[in-house]
Amino acid sequence: MVHNYLQNHFYCPKTEFLLQYRQKIYLIFHRKNQFHNFLVLKIFEFHGVKEFIICCGYKGYIIKEYFDLAHKFTKLLNIKEMNAVELPLYNSVHINSLVLSAAKESQMGGQQAVIEFSKNTKADQIMIIEEKSKTYKTEVNFGGKLIKISIPDDEGSHEWILEVAAQMLATKELVMANDIRSRELLALAKKVAATNVTVFINGPTGTGKEVISNYIHNNSTRSEFPFVAVNCAAIPENMLEAILFGHEKGSFTGASQANKGIFRAADGGTLLLDEISEMPLSLQSKLLRVLQERKVTPIGGSKDVEVDVRVVATTNRDMLAEIKKGTFREDLFYRLNVFPLRTLALKERPEDILPISAALLKKHTNSENTFPLLTSKALNVLKNHMSVSYTHLTLPTNREV
16 A cells, blocks of 8 residues: 555655665655645654655755644644644544644645644644745634734744744643753653652752742642642741641630641642741751651640641752751751752753743733844844843834744
């Protein structure tokens, strides 16, 4: 069947032999028939062939760009855990988002034909990408169901525009981790999320320790239950115990009503103890008891209350130095440091700069129809940590930065 299909559409000698021995495939592609080219690759892939040498010939760069862009975008979306696959549009598989080129839209018969096709696939979103456009433009219609992006001929901006496209397709907050070191951290976080062990995250201020804590919670069996965060450095020492473990009515001046505390508020879920190194030494022994016995005793109460909580603790300090100074209990540290993770400063993971920039711009942009374009010059400034001049941060009428 495969051999007959290829004979009708391509010149491809010894097809059956190549399929039998799973060798590299040599294909001569027609540059005007990219859809069939893509389909043939998928047919070979189905039969176990994973490597291809494509003999393109005259203007073969057109085919190369066609596959490169699709592959880059698919890879980027998968890094962001959006589970993208490259599929030829010849059957009605169930997909969440349909992404295609403007040329393919025209080949299918226009926008309405694409919409009808998407109904068969039950796609929630359609994104149409127009390449080699004279200007950059984003357009969102039907409440985000139909997204159009025009990509200018500036190769340097393609990396940014794919980030923009991913942001516009996202139905939830994306993982901002393109750098290999960040992806390795997330892989570890996902593994530990499947367990109930206590996690200790250390790293500089502003490096996403709470984000990782949330990620662990969202990928755990506790995700349907509360995620509660408390900053141990931001609460007065005389209030921290009551906030953590709760109190009975009248147990101290101002306790006009009972409060169950954040341990019980997070019951079944995850409790983040942010800046744990700032916890007073007098309270650390009580926290150790709670972690050991899985019970809390409210201030003014006489009965222990069982709690089922997964604890994640974070700090930006050198904990071994804190133990040596006598400001943190060694036994509590080892009780918390069951599964250690470390976040890195942004300068140590430069590939995360663009996705973080795209996320921040999306957050502070009034409309997706005005999502700004970062020029090659601006992208280089970001990547190289150079000082950014004011002119690079303004938004001219063509929305280029």
